[in-house]
Amino acid sequence: xxxxxxxxxxxxxxxxxxxxxxxxxxxxxxxxxxxxxxxxxxxxxxxxxxxxxxxxxxxxxxxxxxxxxxxxxxxxxxxxxxxxxxxxxxxxxxxxxxxxxxxxxxxxxxxxxxxxxxxxxxxxxxxxxxxxxxxxxxxxxxxxxxxxxxxxxxxxxxxxxxxxxxxxxxxxxxxxxxxxxxxxxxxxxxxxxxxxxxxxxxxxx
Numbered sequence: 001x002x003x004x005x006x007x008x009x010x011x012x013x014x015x016x017x018x019x020x021x022x023x024x025x026x027x028x029x030x031x032x033x034x035x036x037x038x039x040x041x042x043x044x045x046x047x048x049x050x051x052x053x054x055x056x057x058x059x060x061x062x063x064x065x066x067x068x069x070x071x072x073x074x075x076x077x078x079x080x081x082x083x084x085x086x087x088x089x090x091x092x093x094x095x096x097x098x099x100x101x102x103x104x105x106x107x108x109x110x111x112x113x114x115x116x117x118x119x120x121x122x123x124x125x126x127x128x129x130x131x132x133x134x135x136x137x138x139x140x141x142x143x144x145x146x147x148x149x150x151x152x153x154x155x156x157x158x159x160x161x162x163x164x165x166x167x168x169x170x171x172x173x174x175x176x177x178x179x180x181x182x183x184x185x186x187x188x189x190x191x192x193x194x195x196x197x198x199x200x201x202x203x204x205x
Contacts, residue, residue, distance in 0.1 A: 015093070022086075034082075037075035098139075128165035134184045142188065144168075175199045 003011075109117070127143035129151075136142035144165040151161030154172040164172070167187060171179045175196060179187070186193050195201060 019089075031079075034075050034079050038072045038079065040072055126163055128168055129162045130164055130168040130178050131184060131188070133181055134188065142184075 126146065127141075128146055131144040132141035134142045146163045147166040147169050148164070151163050152169070153159075153161045154164070154169060157172050157176050158178070168179060168184075171177075171183075176199070179193070180196075183193050183196070
């Protein structure tokens with residue numbers, strides 16, 4: 001089915017309703033009852049009025065109590081599945097918010113806005129072609145300043161010349177290849193990039 005603008009808006013409202021419903025359940029002790037069931041605490045099988053599981057007339061309550069009777073293993077599975085679902089949902093919604101924020105309602109441009117827009121529209125120097133294989137902090141290809149203004153093949157180590165930053169050029173000189181996307185991610189996250197397992201170390205290193 002094609003997703004229309006109206007469908008997308010309705011979907012966003014549905015997500016908000018579901019999120020509020022889940023939050024309400026958690027606020028009212030759902031996690032405590034799951035943990036009680038995981039530990040096999042019998043009290044988790046009774047409601048506030050003392051009704052025993054299976055006797056309550058409310059179909060919704062019967063369904064919930066039946067879930068408690070599935071046992072500790074299933075409750076443990078539900079506990080971790082709930083956690084994974086919420087983590088995935090939060091990640092997706094934050095990304096959706098980032099995209100939506102890029103197209104906020106227009107407003108009267110201030111002098112600072114006009115200067116920022118001028119910088120955005122100004123010609124951008126080409127960046128490192130190797131680092132551009134990864135995503136930048138604001139989305140899109142990552143931009144890193146190049147070490148040389150012209151493409152280089154690093155003394156024939158590359159099959160064709162490329163614009164490279166100092167770090168990527170050093171990697172090619174030392175390893176004979178470009179850094180992998182995983183190695184680039186570690187570098188840009190400020191983590192140490194170890195010597196690659198697929199590249200023999202120089203003698204005496």
